[in-house]
Structures are given as C-alpha cells and as structure tokens.
Amino acid sequence: MTTATSSRELAHPERDEIRLEAVLHALSDPMRLQVVRELAEAQGELSCSYFDLPVTKSTTTHHFRVLRESGVIRQVYRGTAKMNGLRREDLAALFPGLLDSVLDAAARQERRLTGS
Amino acid sequence: MTTATSSRELAHPERDEIRLEAVLHALSDPMRLQVVRELAEAQGELSCSYFDLPVTKSTTTHHFRVLRESGVIRQVYRGTAKMNGLRREDLAALFPGLLDSVLDAAARQERRLTGS
DNA sequence: CTCGTAGTACGGTGAGTATCGTACGAAGCA
DNA sequence: TGCTTCGTACGATACTCACCGTACTACGAG
Numbered sequence A, B: 001m002t003t004a005t006s007s008r009e010l011a012h013p014e015r016d017e018i019r020l021e022a023v024l025h026a027l028s029d030p031m032r033l034q035v036v037r038e039l040a041e042a043q044g045e046l047s048c049s050y051f052d053l054p055v056t057k058s059t060t061t062h063h064f065r066v067l068r069e070s071g072v073i074r075q076v077y078r079g080t081a082k083m084n085g086l087r088r089e090d091l092a093a094l095f096p097g098l099l100d101s102v103l104d105a106a107a108r109q110e111r112r113l114t115g116s
Numbered sequence C: 001c002t003c004g005t006a007g008t009a010c011g012g013t014g015a016g017t018a019t020c021g022t023a024c025g026a027a028g029c030a
Numbered sequence D: 001t002g003c004t005t006c007g008t009a010c011g012a013t014a015c016t017c018a019c020c021g022t023a024c025t026a027c028g029a030g
Helices: A020-027 A030-042 A057-069 A088-094 A098-113 B020-027 B030-042 B057-070 B088-094 B098-113
Strands: A073-078 A081-086 B073-078 B081-086
Touching: A020 A030, A020 A057, A020 B020, A020 B030, A020 B098, A030 A057, A030 A081, A030 A098, A030 B020, A057 A073, A057 A081, A088 A098, A088 B098, A098 B020, A098 B088, A098 B098, B020 B030, B020 B057, B020 B098, B030 B057, B030 B081, B030 B098, B057 B073, B057 B081, B088 B098
Parallel strands: none
Antiparallel strands: A073 A081, B073 B081
C-alpha cells in the first residue's frame, strides 16, 4: 500500500491533529529551530546526517522526532538515510504566515546578534 | 527616577535582550497563550486577578513571570494590583508579524477545534 | 491600626525533556 | 557473507517546569 519507499513507516500527525502549542514548543528549542531554518533554505529534503549538530546521534534522533510528532517536518526513509522535509503546506493551511514569520524572526535575530 | 507608579520594580528584559526562543517557549503553554490572547483583545492593561485561570495564585504568578521574563508582557504595580500589557511595539520591532500570526493561528485553531 | 485583597516567596512533587552511552537493526557495498 | 554507514532503542541522569500549599509582604480602606 501507499508509496513504499521502504518498509519502515513513521507515525506523523494528520494535518488536523497538529496543535499550535506543540509547534511553538518544537520551534522553541535552538537546535530544532536551526534545523527548521536549514530545511527552509534547502527548499527540499535533507537527511538527518546532513546536519552537524553538536550532540550525539541519539540526541539528534530525539530532536527530529519532536519535530515530526509536532507536525513541523515529514520524515521518510530512503535507503539507509532518513529524509526530512518541512510540512509547509499543512502549516500554511492551519496557521497562515506563522512559519514564515518565525523564520524571518530567526533570521533577524541572527543578524542582530552575530552579523552587523 | 522614571515614572514611579509604585516602589516595587519588576525586572524586564530590554528590547534587545528579548530572544525568539524564549518568546516561543512562553507562548507554547496553553494557559499563557490564552492570557496573551486576552491581553491582545483587551487592547490595554489587565490585572492578574482579571484572569480566572484554573490554577492557584502561585501558579498564576509563575506564568505571568515567564511571560514577563521572556519579554512578551510588561508588568507594573498599580496599588495592590499588578497590571499586565503586551509589549506589542518591542515584539513588532524585533519580530515583525510574529505576534499577529501567532494570535491568528490561535484563533483559527480554536475555531477549528471548538467552534464550527 | 486593623483588616481584606492582590500578589510573592519558598519548598516540594511529579512529569517531561535534553542529554549521554551502549547495544542493536536496516540498507547498501565489496 | 561480512563490513560500513545511518539511524533506533533502551536505560540512566540531570535539569526544567507546571503545579500545589503555606507563610508572607504590600497596599488601600475603614
């Protein structure tokens, strides 16, 4: 059934199961916010191992799971890799403008704190 | 100095000390999000006791402190009451559109879940 | 000065979570 | 059939946090 990129299936919330509080909580962690920003820039899917986070593999797995279970990203297995993509359409339908303003806010803050 | 509504002064982060992650974390709690929504509707200052939260006074104090220390609200003493107001200007300057899209998202979610 | 109201401070509890290390599983390659 | 890479599962730890109750302070009214 479905599309079958692989055997292993991952549990994702349906669009109407996504909760604002969970999304905000997922984005309130600096490491996860950074992941989301890079996914937004990449305009496509990135594997978990693409990200060079300053934590161990198990902690990385944990953060990606929080993002997936809150409905922020979609994860699929592709061979040994696990690809991650932003759920832009679902988020835009539920919370128009929210993701973009968070991404913009993060970019502004980074410019403010590090850049000139 | 300053304006002197009372003796007791409360510590607030300066505008440039406000962090996006802290704001998102503050807003990710259902009770605090509800408080912020009511403050936004009220278009002014509301006392802590205006809110009839389903928790004790000490927990209420805790939530208002999280909102204040994250930079979402400003609190001043007025007699025995403590008035709360959204820091709209500061938030709009730092993160344009963020507060509005969160408020809009919260309203949409409420309509989706409870209303028709 | 006394009393009531509004809110704080403090200590504690239980749940969640960010982190790690080690051991394991799944897919691809030689 | 191994070996390697990518990621998971599980257990442990330390920290944060939402919540409570009790005792307390600050202000205003009588």
